[in-house]
Amino acid sequence: MFSRDRWREIIEVLTTNVWRTIFTAFGVCWGIFILIVLLAAGKGLENGIKKDFGDIATNTMFMWTRSTTKAYEGLPKGRSFEFKINDVQAIKDNVPNMRFVSPRNQLGGFRGGGNVVRGIRTGAYNVYGDYPEIINQDPMSVTSGRFLNYNDIREKRKVAIIGQGVKNDLYEKGEDALGTYIKIQGVNFFVIGTYKKNNSDGDGEEAQKEIYVPFTSFSQAFNRGEDVGWMAITAHDGSSISQLKENIINVMRERHKVHPEDKRAIGYFDLYEQYNRVESLFGALKGVAYIVGIMVLLSGIIGVSNIMLIVVKERTKEIGIRRALGEKPWSIKKQILMESIFLTLISGMTGIIFGSLVIYGINSLLDSVGPVDMFLNPSVSVGVVSGALTILMASGLLAGFIPANSAIRVRPIEALRTE
Amino acid sequence: MIEIKDLHKSYQMGSNSLHVLKGINFKAEAGELVAIMGSSGSGKSTLLNILGMLDGADSGEYTLDGVPIKDLSETKAAQYRNKFLGFIFQSFNLINYKSALENVALPLYYQGVPRKERQEKALQYLERVGLKEWATHLPSELSGGQKQRVAIARAMAAEPKVLLADEPTGALDSTTSYEVMDLIQKINDEGNTILVVTHEEDIAHMCKRIVHLKDGVIVEDKKVNQVRAEQYV
Numbered sequence: 001m002f003s004r005d006r007w008r009e010i011i012e013v014l015t016t017n018v019w020r021t022i023f024t025a026f027g028v029c030w031g032i033f034i035l036i037v038l039l040a041a042g043k044g045l046e047n048g049i050k051k052d053f054g055d056i057a058t059n060t061m062f063m064w065t066r067s068t069t070k071a072y073e074g075l076p077k078g079r080s081f082e083f084k085i086n087d088v089q090a091i092k093d094n095v096p097n098m099r100f101v102s103p104r105n106q107l108g109g110f111r112g113g114g115n116v117v118r119g120i121r122t123g124a125y126n127v128y129g130d131y132p133e134i135i136n137q138d139p140m141s142v143t144s145g146r147f148l149n150y151n152d153i154r155e156k157r158k159v160a161i162i163g164q165g166v167k168n169d170l171y172e173k174g175e176d177a178l179g180t181y182i183k184i185q186g187v188n189f190f191v192i193g194t195y196k197k198n199n200s201d202g203d204g205e206e207a208q209k210e211i212y213v214p215f216t217s218f219s220q221a222f223n224r225g226e227d228v229g230w231m232a233i234t235a236h237d238g239s240s241i242s243q244l245k246e247n248i249i250n251v252m253r254e255r256h257k258v259h260p261e262d263k264r265a266i267g268y269f270d271l272y273e274q275y276n277r278v279e280s281l282f283g284a285l286k287g288v289a290y291i292v293g294i295m296v297l298l299s300g301i302i303g304v305s306n307i308m309l310i311v312v313k314e315r316t317k318e319i320g321i322r323r324a325l326g327e328k329p330w331s332i333k334k335q336i337l338m339e340s341i342f343l344t345l346i347s348g349m350t351g352i353i354f355g356s357l358v359i360y361g362i363n364s365l366l367d368s369v370g371p372v373d374m375f376l377n378p379s380v381s382v383g384v385v386s387g388a389l390t391i392l393m394a395s396g397l398l399a400g401f402i403p404a405n406s407a408i409r410v411r412p413i414e415a416l417r418t419e
Numbered sequence: 420m421i422e423i424k425d426l427h428k429s430y431q432m433g434s435n436s437l438h439v440l441k442g443i444n445f446k447a448e449a450g451e452l453v454a455i456m457g458s459s460g461s462g463k464s465t466l467l468n469i470l471g472m473l474d475g476a477d478s479g480e481y482t483l484d485g486v487p488i489k490d491l492s493e494t495k496a497a498q499y500r501n502k503f504l505g506f507i508f509q510s511f512n513l514i515n516y517k518s519a520l521e522n523v524a525l526p527l528y529y530q531g532v533p534r535k536e537r538q539e540k541a542l543q544y545l546e547r548v549g550l551k552e553w554a555t556h557l558p559s560e561l562s563g564g565q566k567q568r569v570a571i572a573r574a575m576a577a578e579p580k581v582l583l584a585d586e587p588t589g590a591l592d593s594t595t596s597y598e599v600m601d602l603i604q605k606i607n608d609e610g611n612t613i614l615v616v617t618h619e620e621d622i623a624h625m626c627k628r629i630v631h632l633k634d635g636v637i638v639e640d641k642k643v644n645q646v647r648a649e650q651y652v
Contacts, residue, residue, distance in 0.1 A: 005521075016516070318514050320512075323500075324471070324506050325526045325529060325573070326497050326501020327501075327525075327529045328493075328529070331529070408493070411474075413468050413473040
């Protein structure tokens with residue numbers, strides 16, 4: 001296989017007609033280049049879109065209450081109701097594979113008034129009453145101090161974590177927020193930490209302007225009693241929330257005397273379903289990239305096959321001589337196949353190198369002009385590259401197959417007669 | 420060494436078939452130098468091709484060094500050609516992008532002889548045909564006579580049982596022809612069996628035996644007094 005003479009021969013054959021070889025190689029080179037660039041562009045789009053999901057745990061749904069639309073068990077329709085704190089335990093008990101069930105309460109929201117005061121500064125922010133687990137569902141990096149813990153929950157401490165944006169509004173530049181007090185709707189909270197969130201979509205600014213306080217203290221301070229505003233529910237990896245969703249809602253319907261077929265009484269948003277939709281979109285995009293790339297590659301392969309046929313034709317006499325001297329047909333076949341594979345691989349690798357250079361160029365361009373909407377870090381993985389090499393290997397074999405067979409189909413006597 | 424019995428061969432030419440060999444019986448002992456003569460169309464090249472396993476016979480028996488040659492697969496035929504036969508062609512048939520040395524080493528390469536040994540051996544044979552200094556030259560840099568001598572060295576390299584020469588002097592002028600025949604005679608002197616196809620009387624008389632072919636049958640088979648080519652060189 002790796003005999004020196006064989007390789008010398010391959011090089012000799014391919015360099016006898018350099019331009020022909022180069023033009024042939026270009027077909028394959030171009031095909032693999034298109035494939036690599038398309039896949040990288042798809043990846044860039046995917047990275048861009050997925051970044052908008054931020055670090056949020058994607059196997060998550062959000063659930064809230066609305067008014068009922070069906071009368072049930074003597075209760076009228078149009079009745080409004082609230083989730084209660086012990087619903088959380090009920091979900092955990094009745095539905096398997098729950099990872100986090102976080103009850104949440106909320107103040108503020110769109111166009112909320114100035115609800116937070118510090119000294120002479122005021123601001124309008126979303127204030128959440130939360131359990132410590134929320135940091136796993138809606139990840140944020142704590143930039144100073146700490147996040148909520150169960151001692152805060154148990155002792156109903158009036159403590160708060162504020163976003164970087166809140167800090168910028170309410171504090172002087174360089175001022176330390178930790179250990180100070182802010183007044184949320186007239187109640188003083190002790191600042192124990194600051195955070196920063198990493199999503200880049202339109203909510204980016206909003207997301208930095210939130211305040212997190214312990215769920216229990218929130219309920220007490222703002223008179224929520226046992227009520228739960230909404231819930232963020234995350235399932236364990238491996239079981240999808242979209243499948244468990246119906247189960248969870250049924251438990252809630254039962255506990256709150258909602259008609260089993262009342263579709264509107266409990267609202268939800270299934271993040272996983274959205275995420276899956278995006279996933280399958282990119283799956284399809286990748287498929288298209290592969291099909292287009294491979295089609296272009298195919299025409300390159302046909303070019304190689306063509307040239308190999310011509311090479312075989314040109315060398316008919318030589319092949320005849322070699323067979324008269326006792327070279328076995330398989331050895332001749334192997335020679336042709338290796339020439340074909342070698343040509344395909346070399347040109348394919350050139351294509352991969354050019355593709356990588358272009359991707360590298362786009363990346364450095366993106367780095368220099370700053371982030372572009374919905375496009376981030378186009379790249380191809382090592383897996384894709386080795387996949388492309390495998391495709392090349394196989395296609396080289398395919399391209400050489402017909403010429404190699406035609407090479408040994410000619411009988412030595414006929415080959416020798418060719419002048 | 421070579422024995423053929425009742426050999427028939429015909430070619431299909433469109434709708435009618437051409438009966439080229441019509442029952443050839445022939446025997447050659449080891450160490451013989453046989454000329455096969457005949458006008459064109461007499462079937463001499465066909466006979467040589469069948470002897471060379473480049474072509475198959477329609478019927479008849481062919482035994483080479485005690486091995487029956489029949490229904491060979493291409494791979495087996497290649498193996499036998501490599502082991503038993505050396506070819507010398509009219510048009511030399513050297514591979515033009517390989518040097519003289521590489522050409523001579525080819526049959527050894529197909530035998531799987533290691534590179535170094537192969538080159539040493541090839542150089543020995545080139546020396547025997549007097550072309551050691553030309554080892555690294557390409558065929559295009561050699562004269563006709565030199566090319567044929569390289570081809571003879573190549574045919575000898577695998578140490579075959581029989582050398583088959585198809586019009587070895589057909590493309591050469593008479594002086595060079597005699598040089599080549601001198602070489603062939605010397606190789607024969609060492610005990611090698613050689614079959615030479617030719618249509619030139621003088622070349623034929625430099626062999627030890629002449630077989631005349633006409634219209635696909637042997638019409639004459641006689642021993643002759645060998646004319647040494649040396650005297651003309």
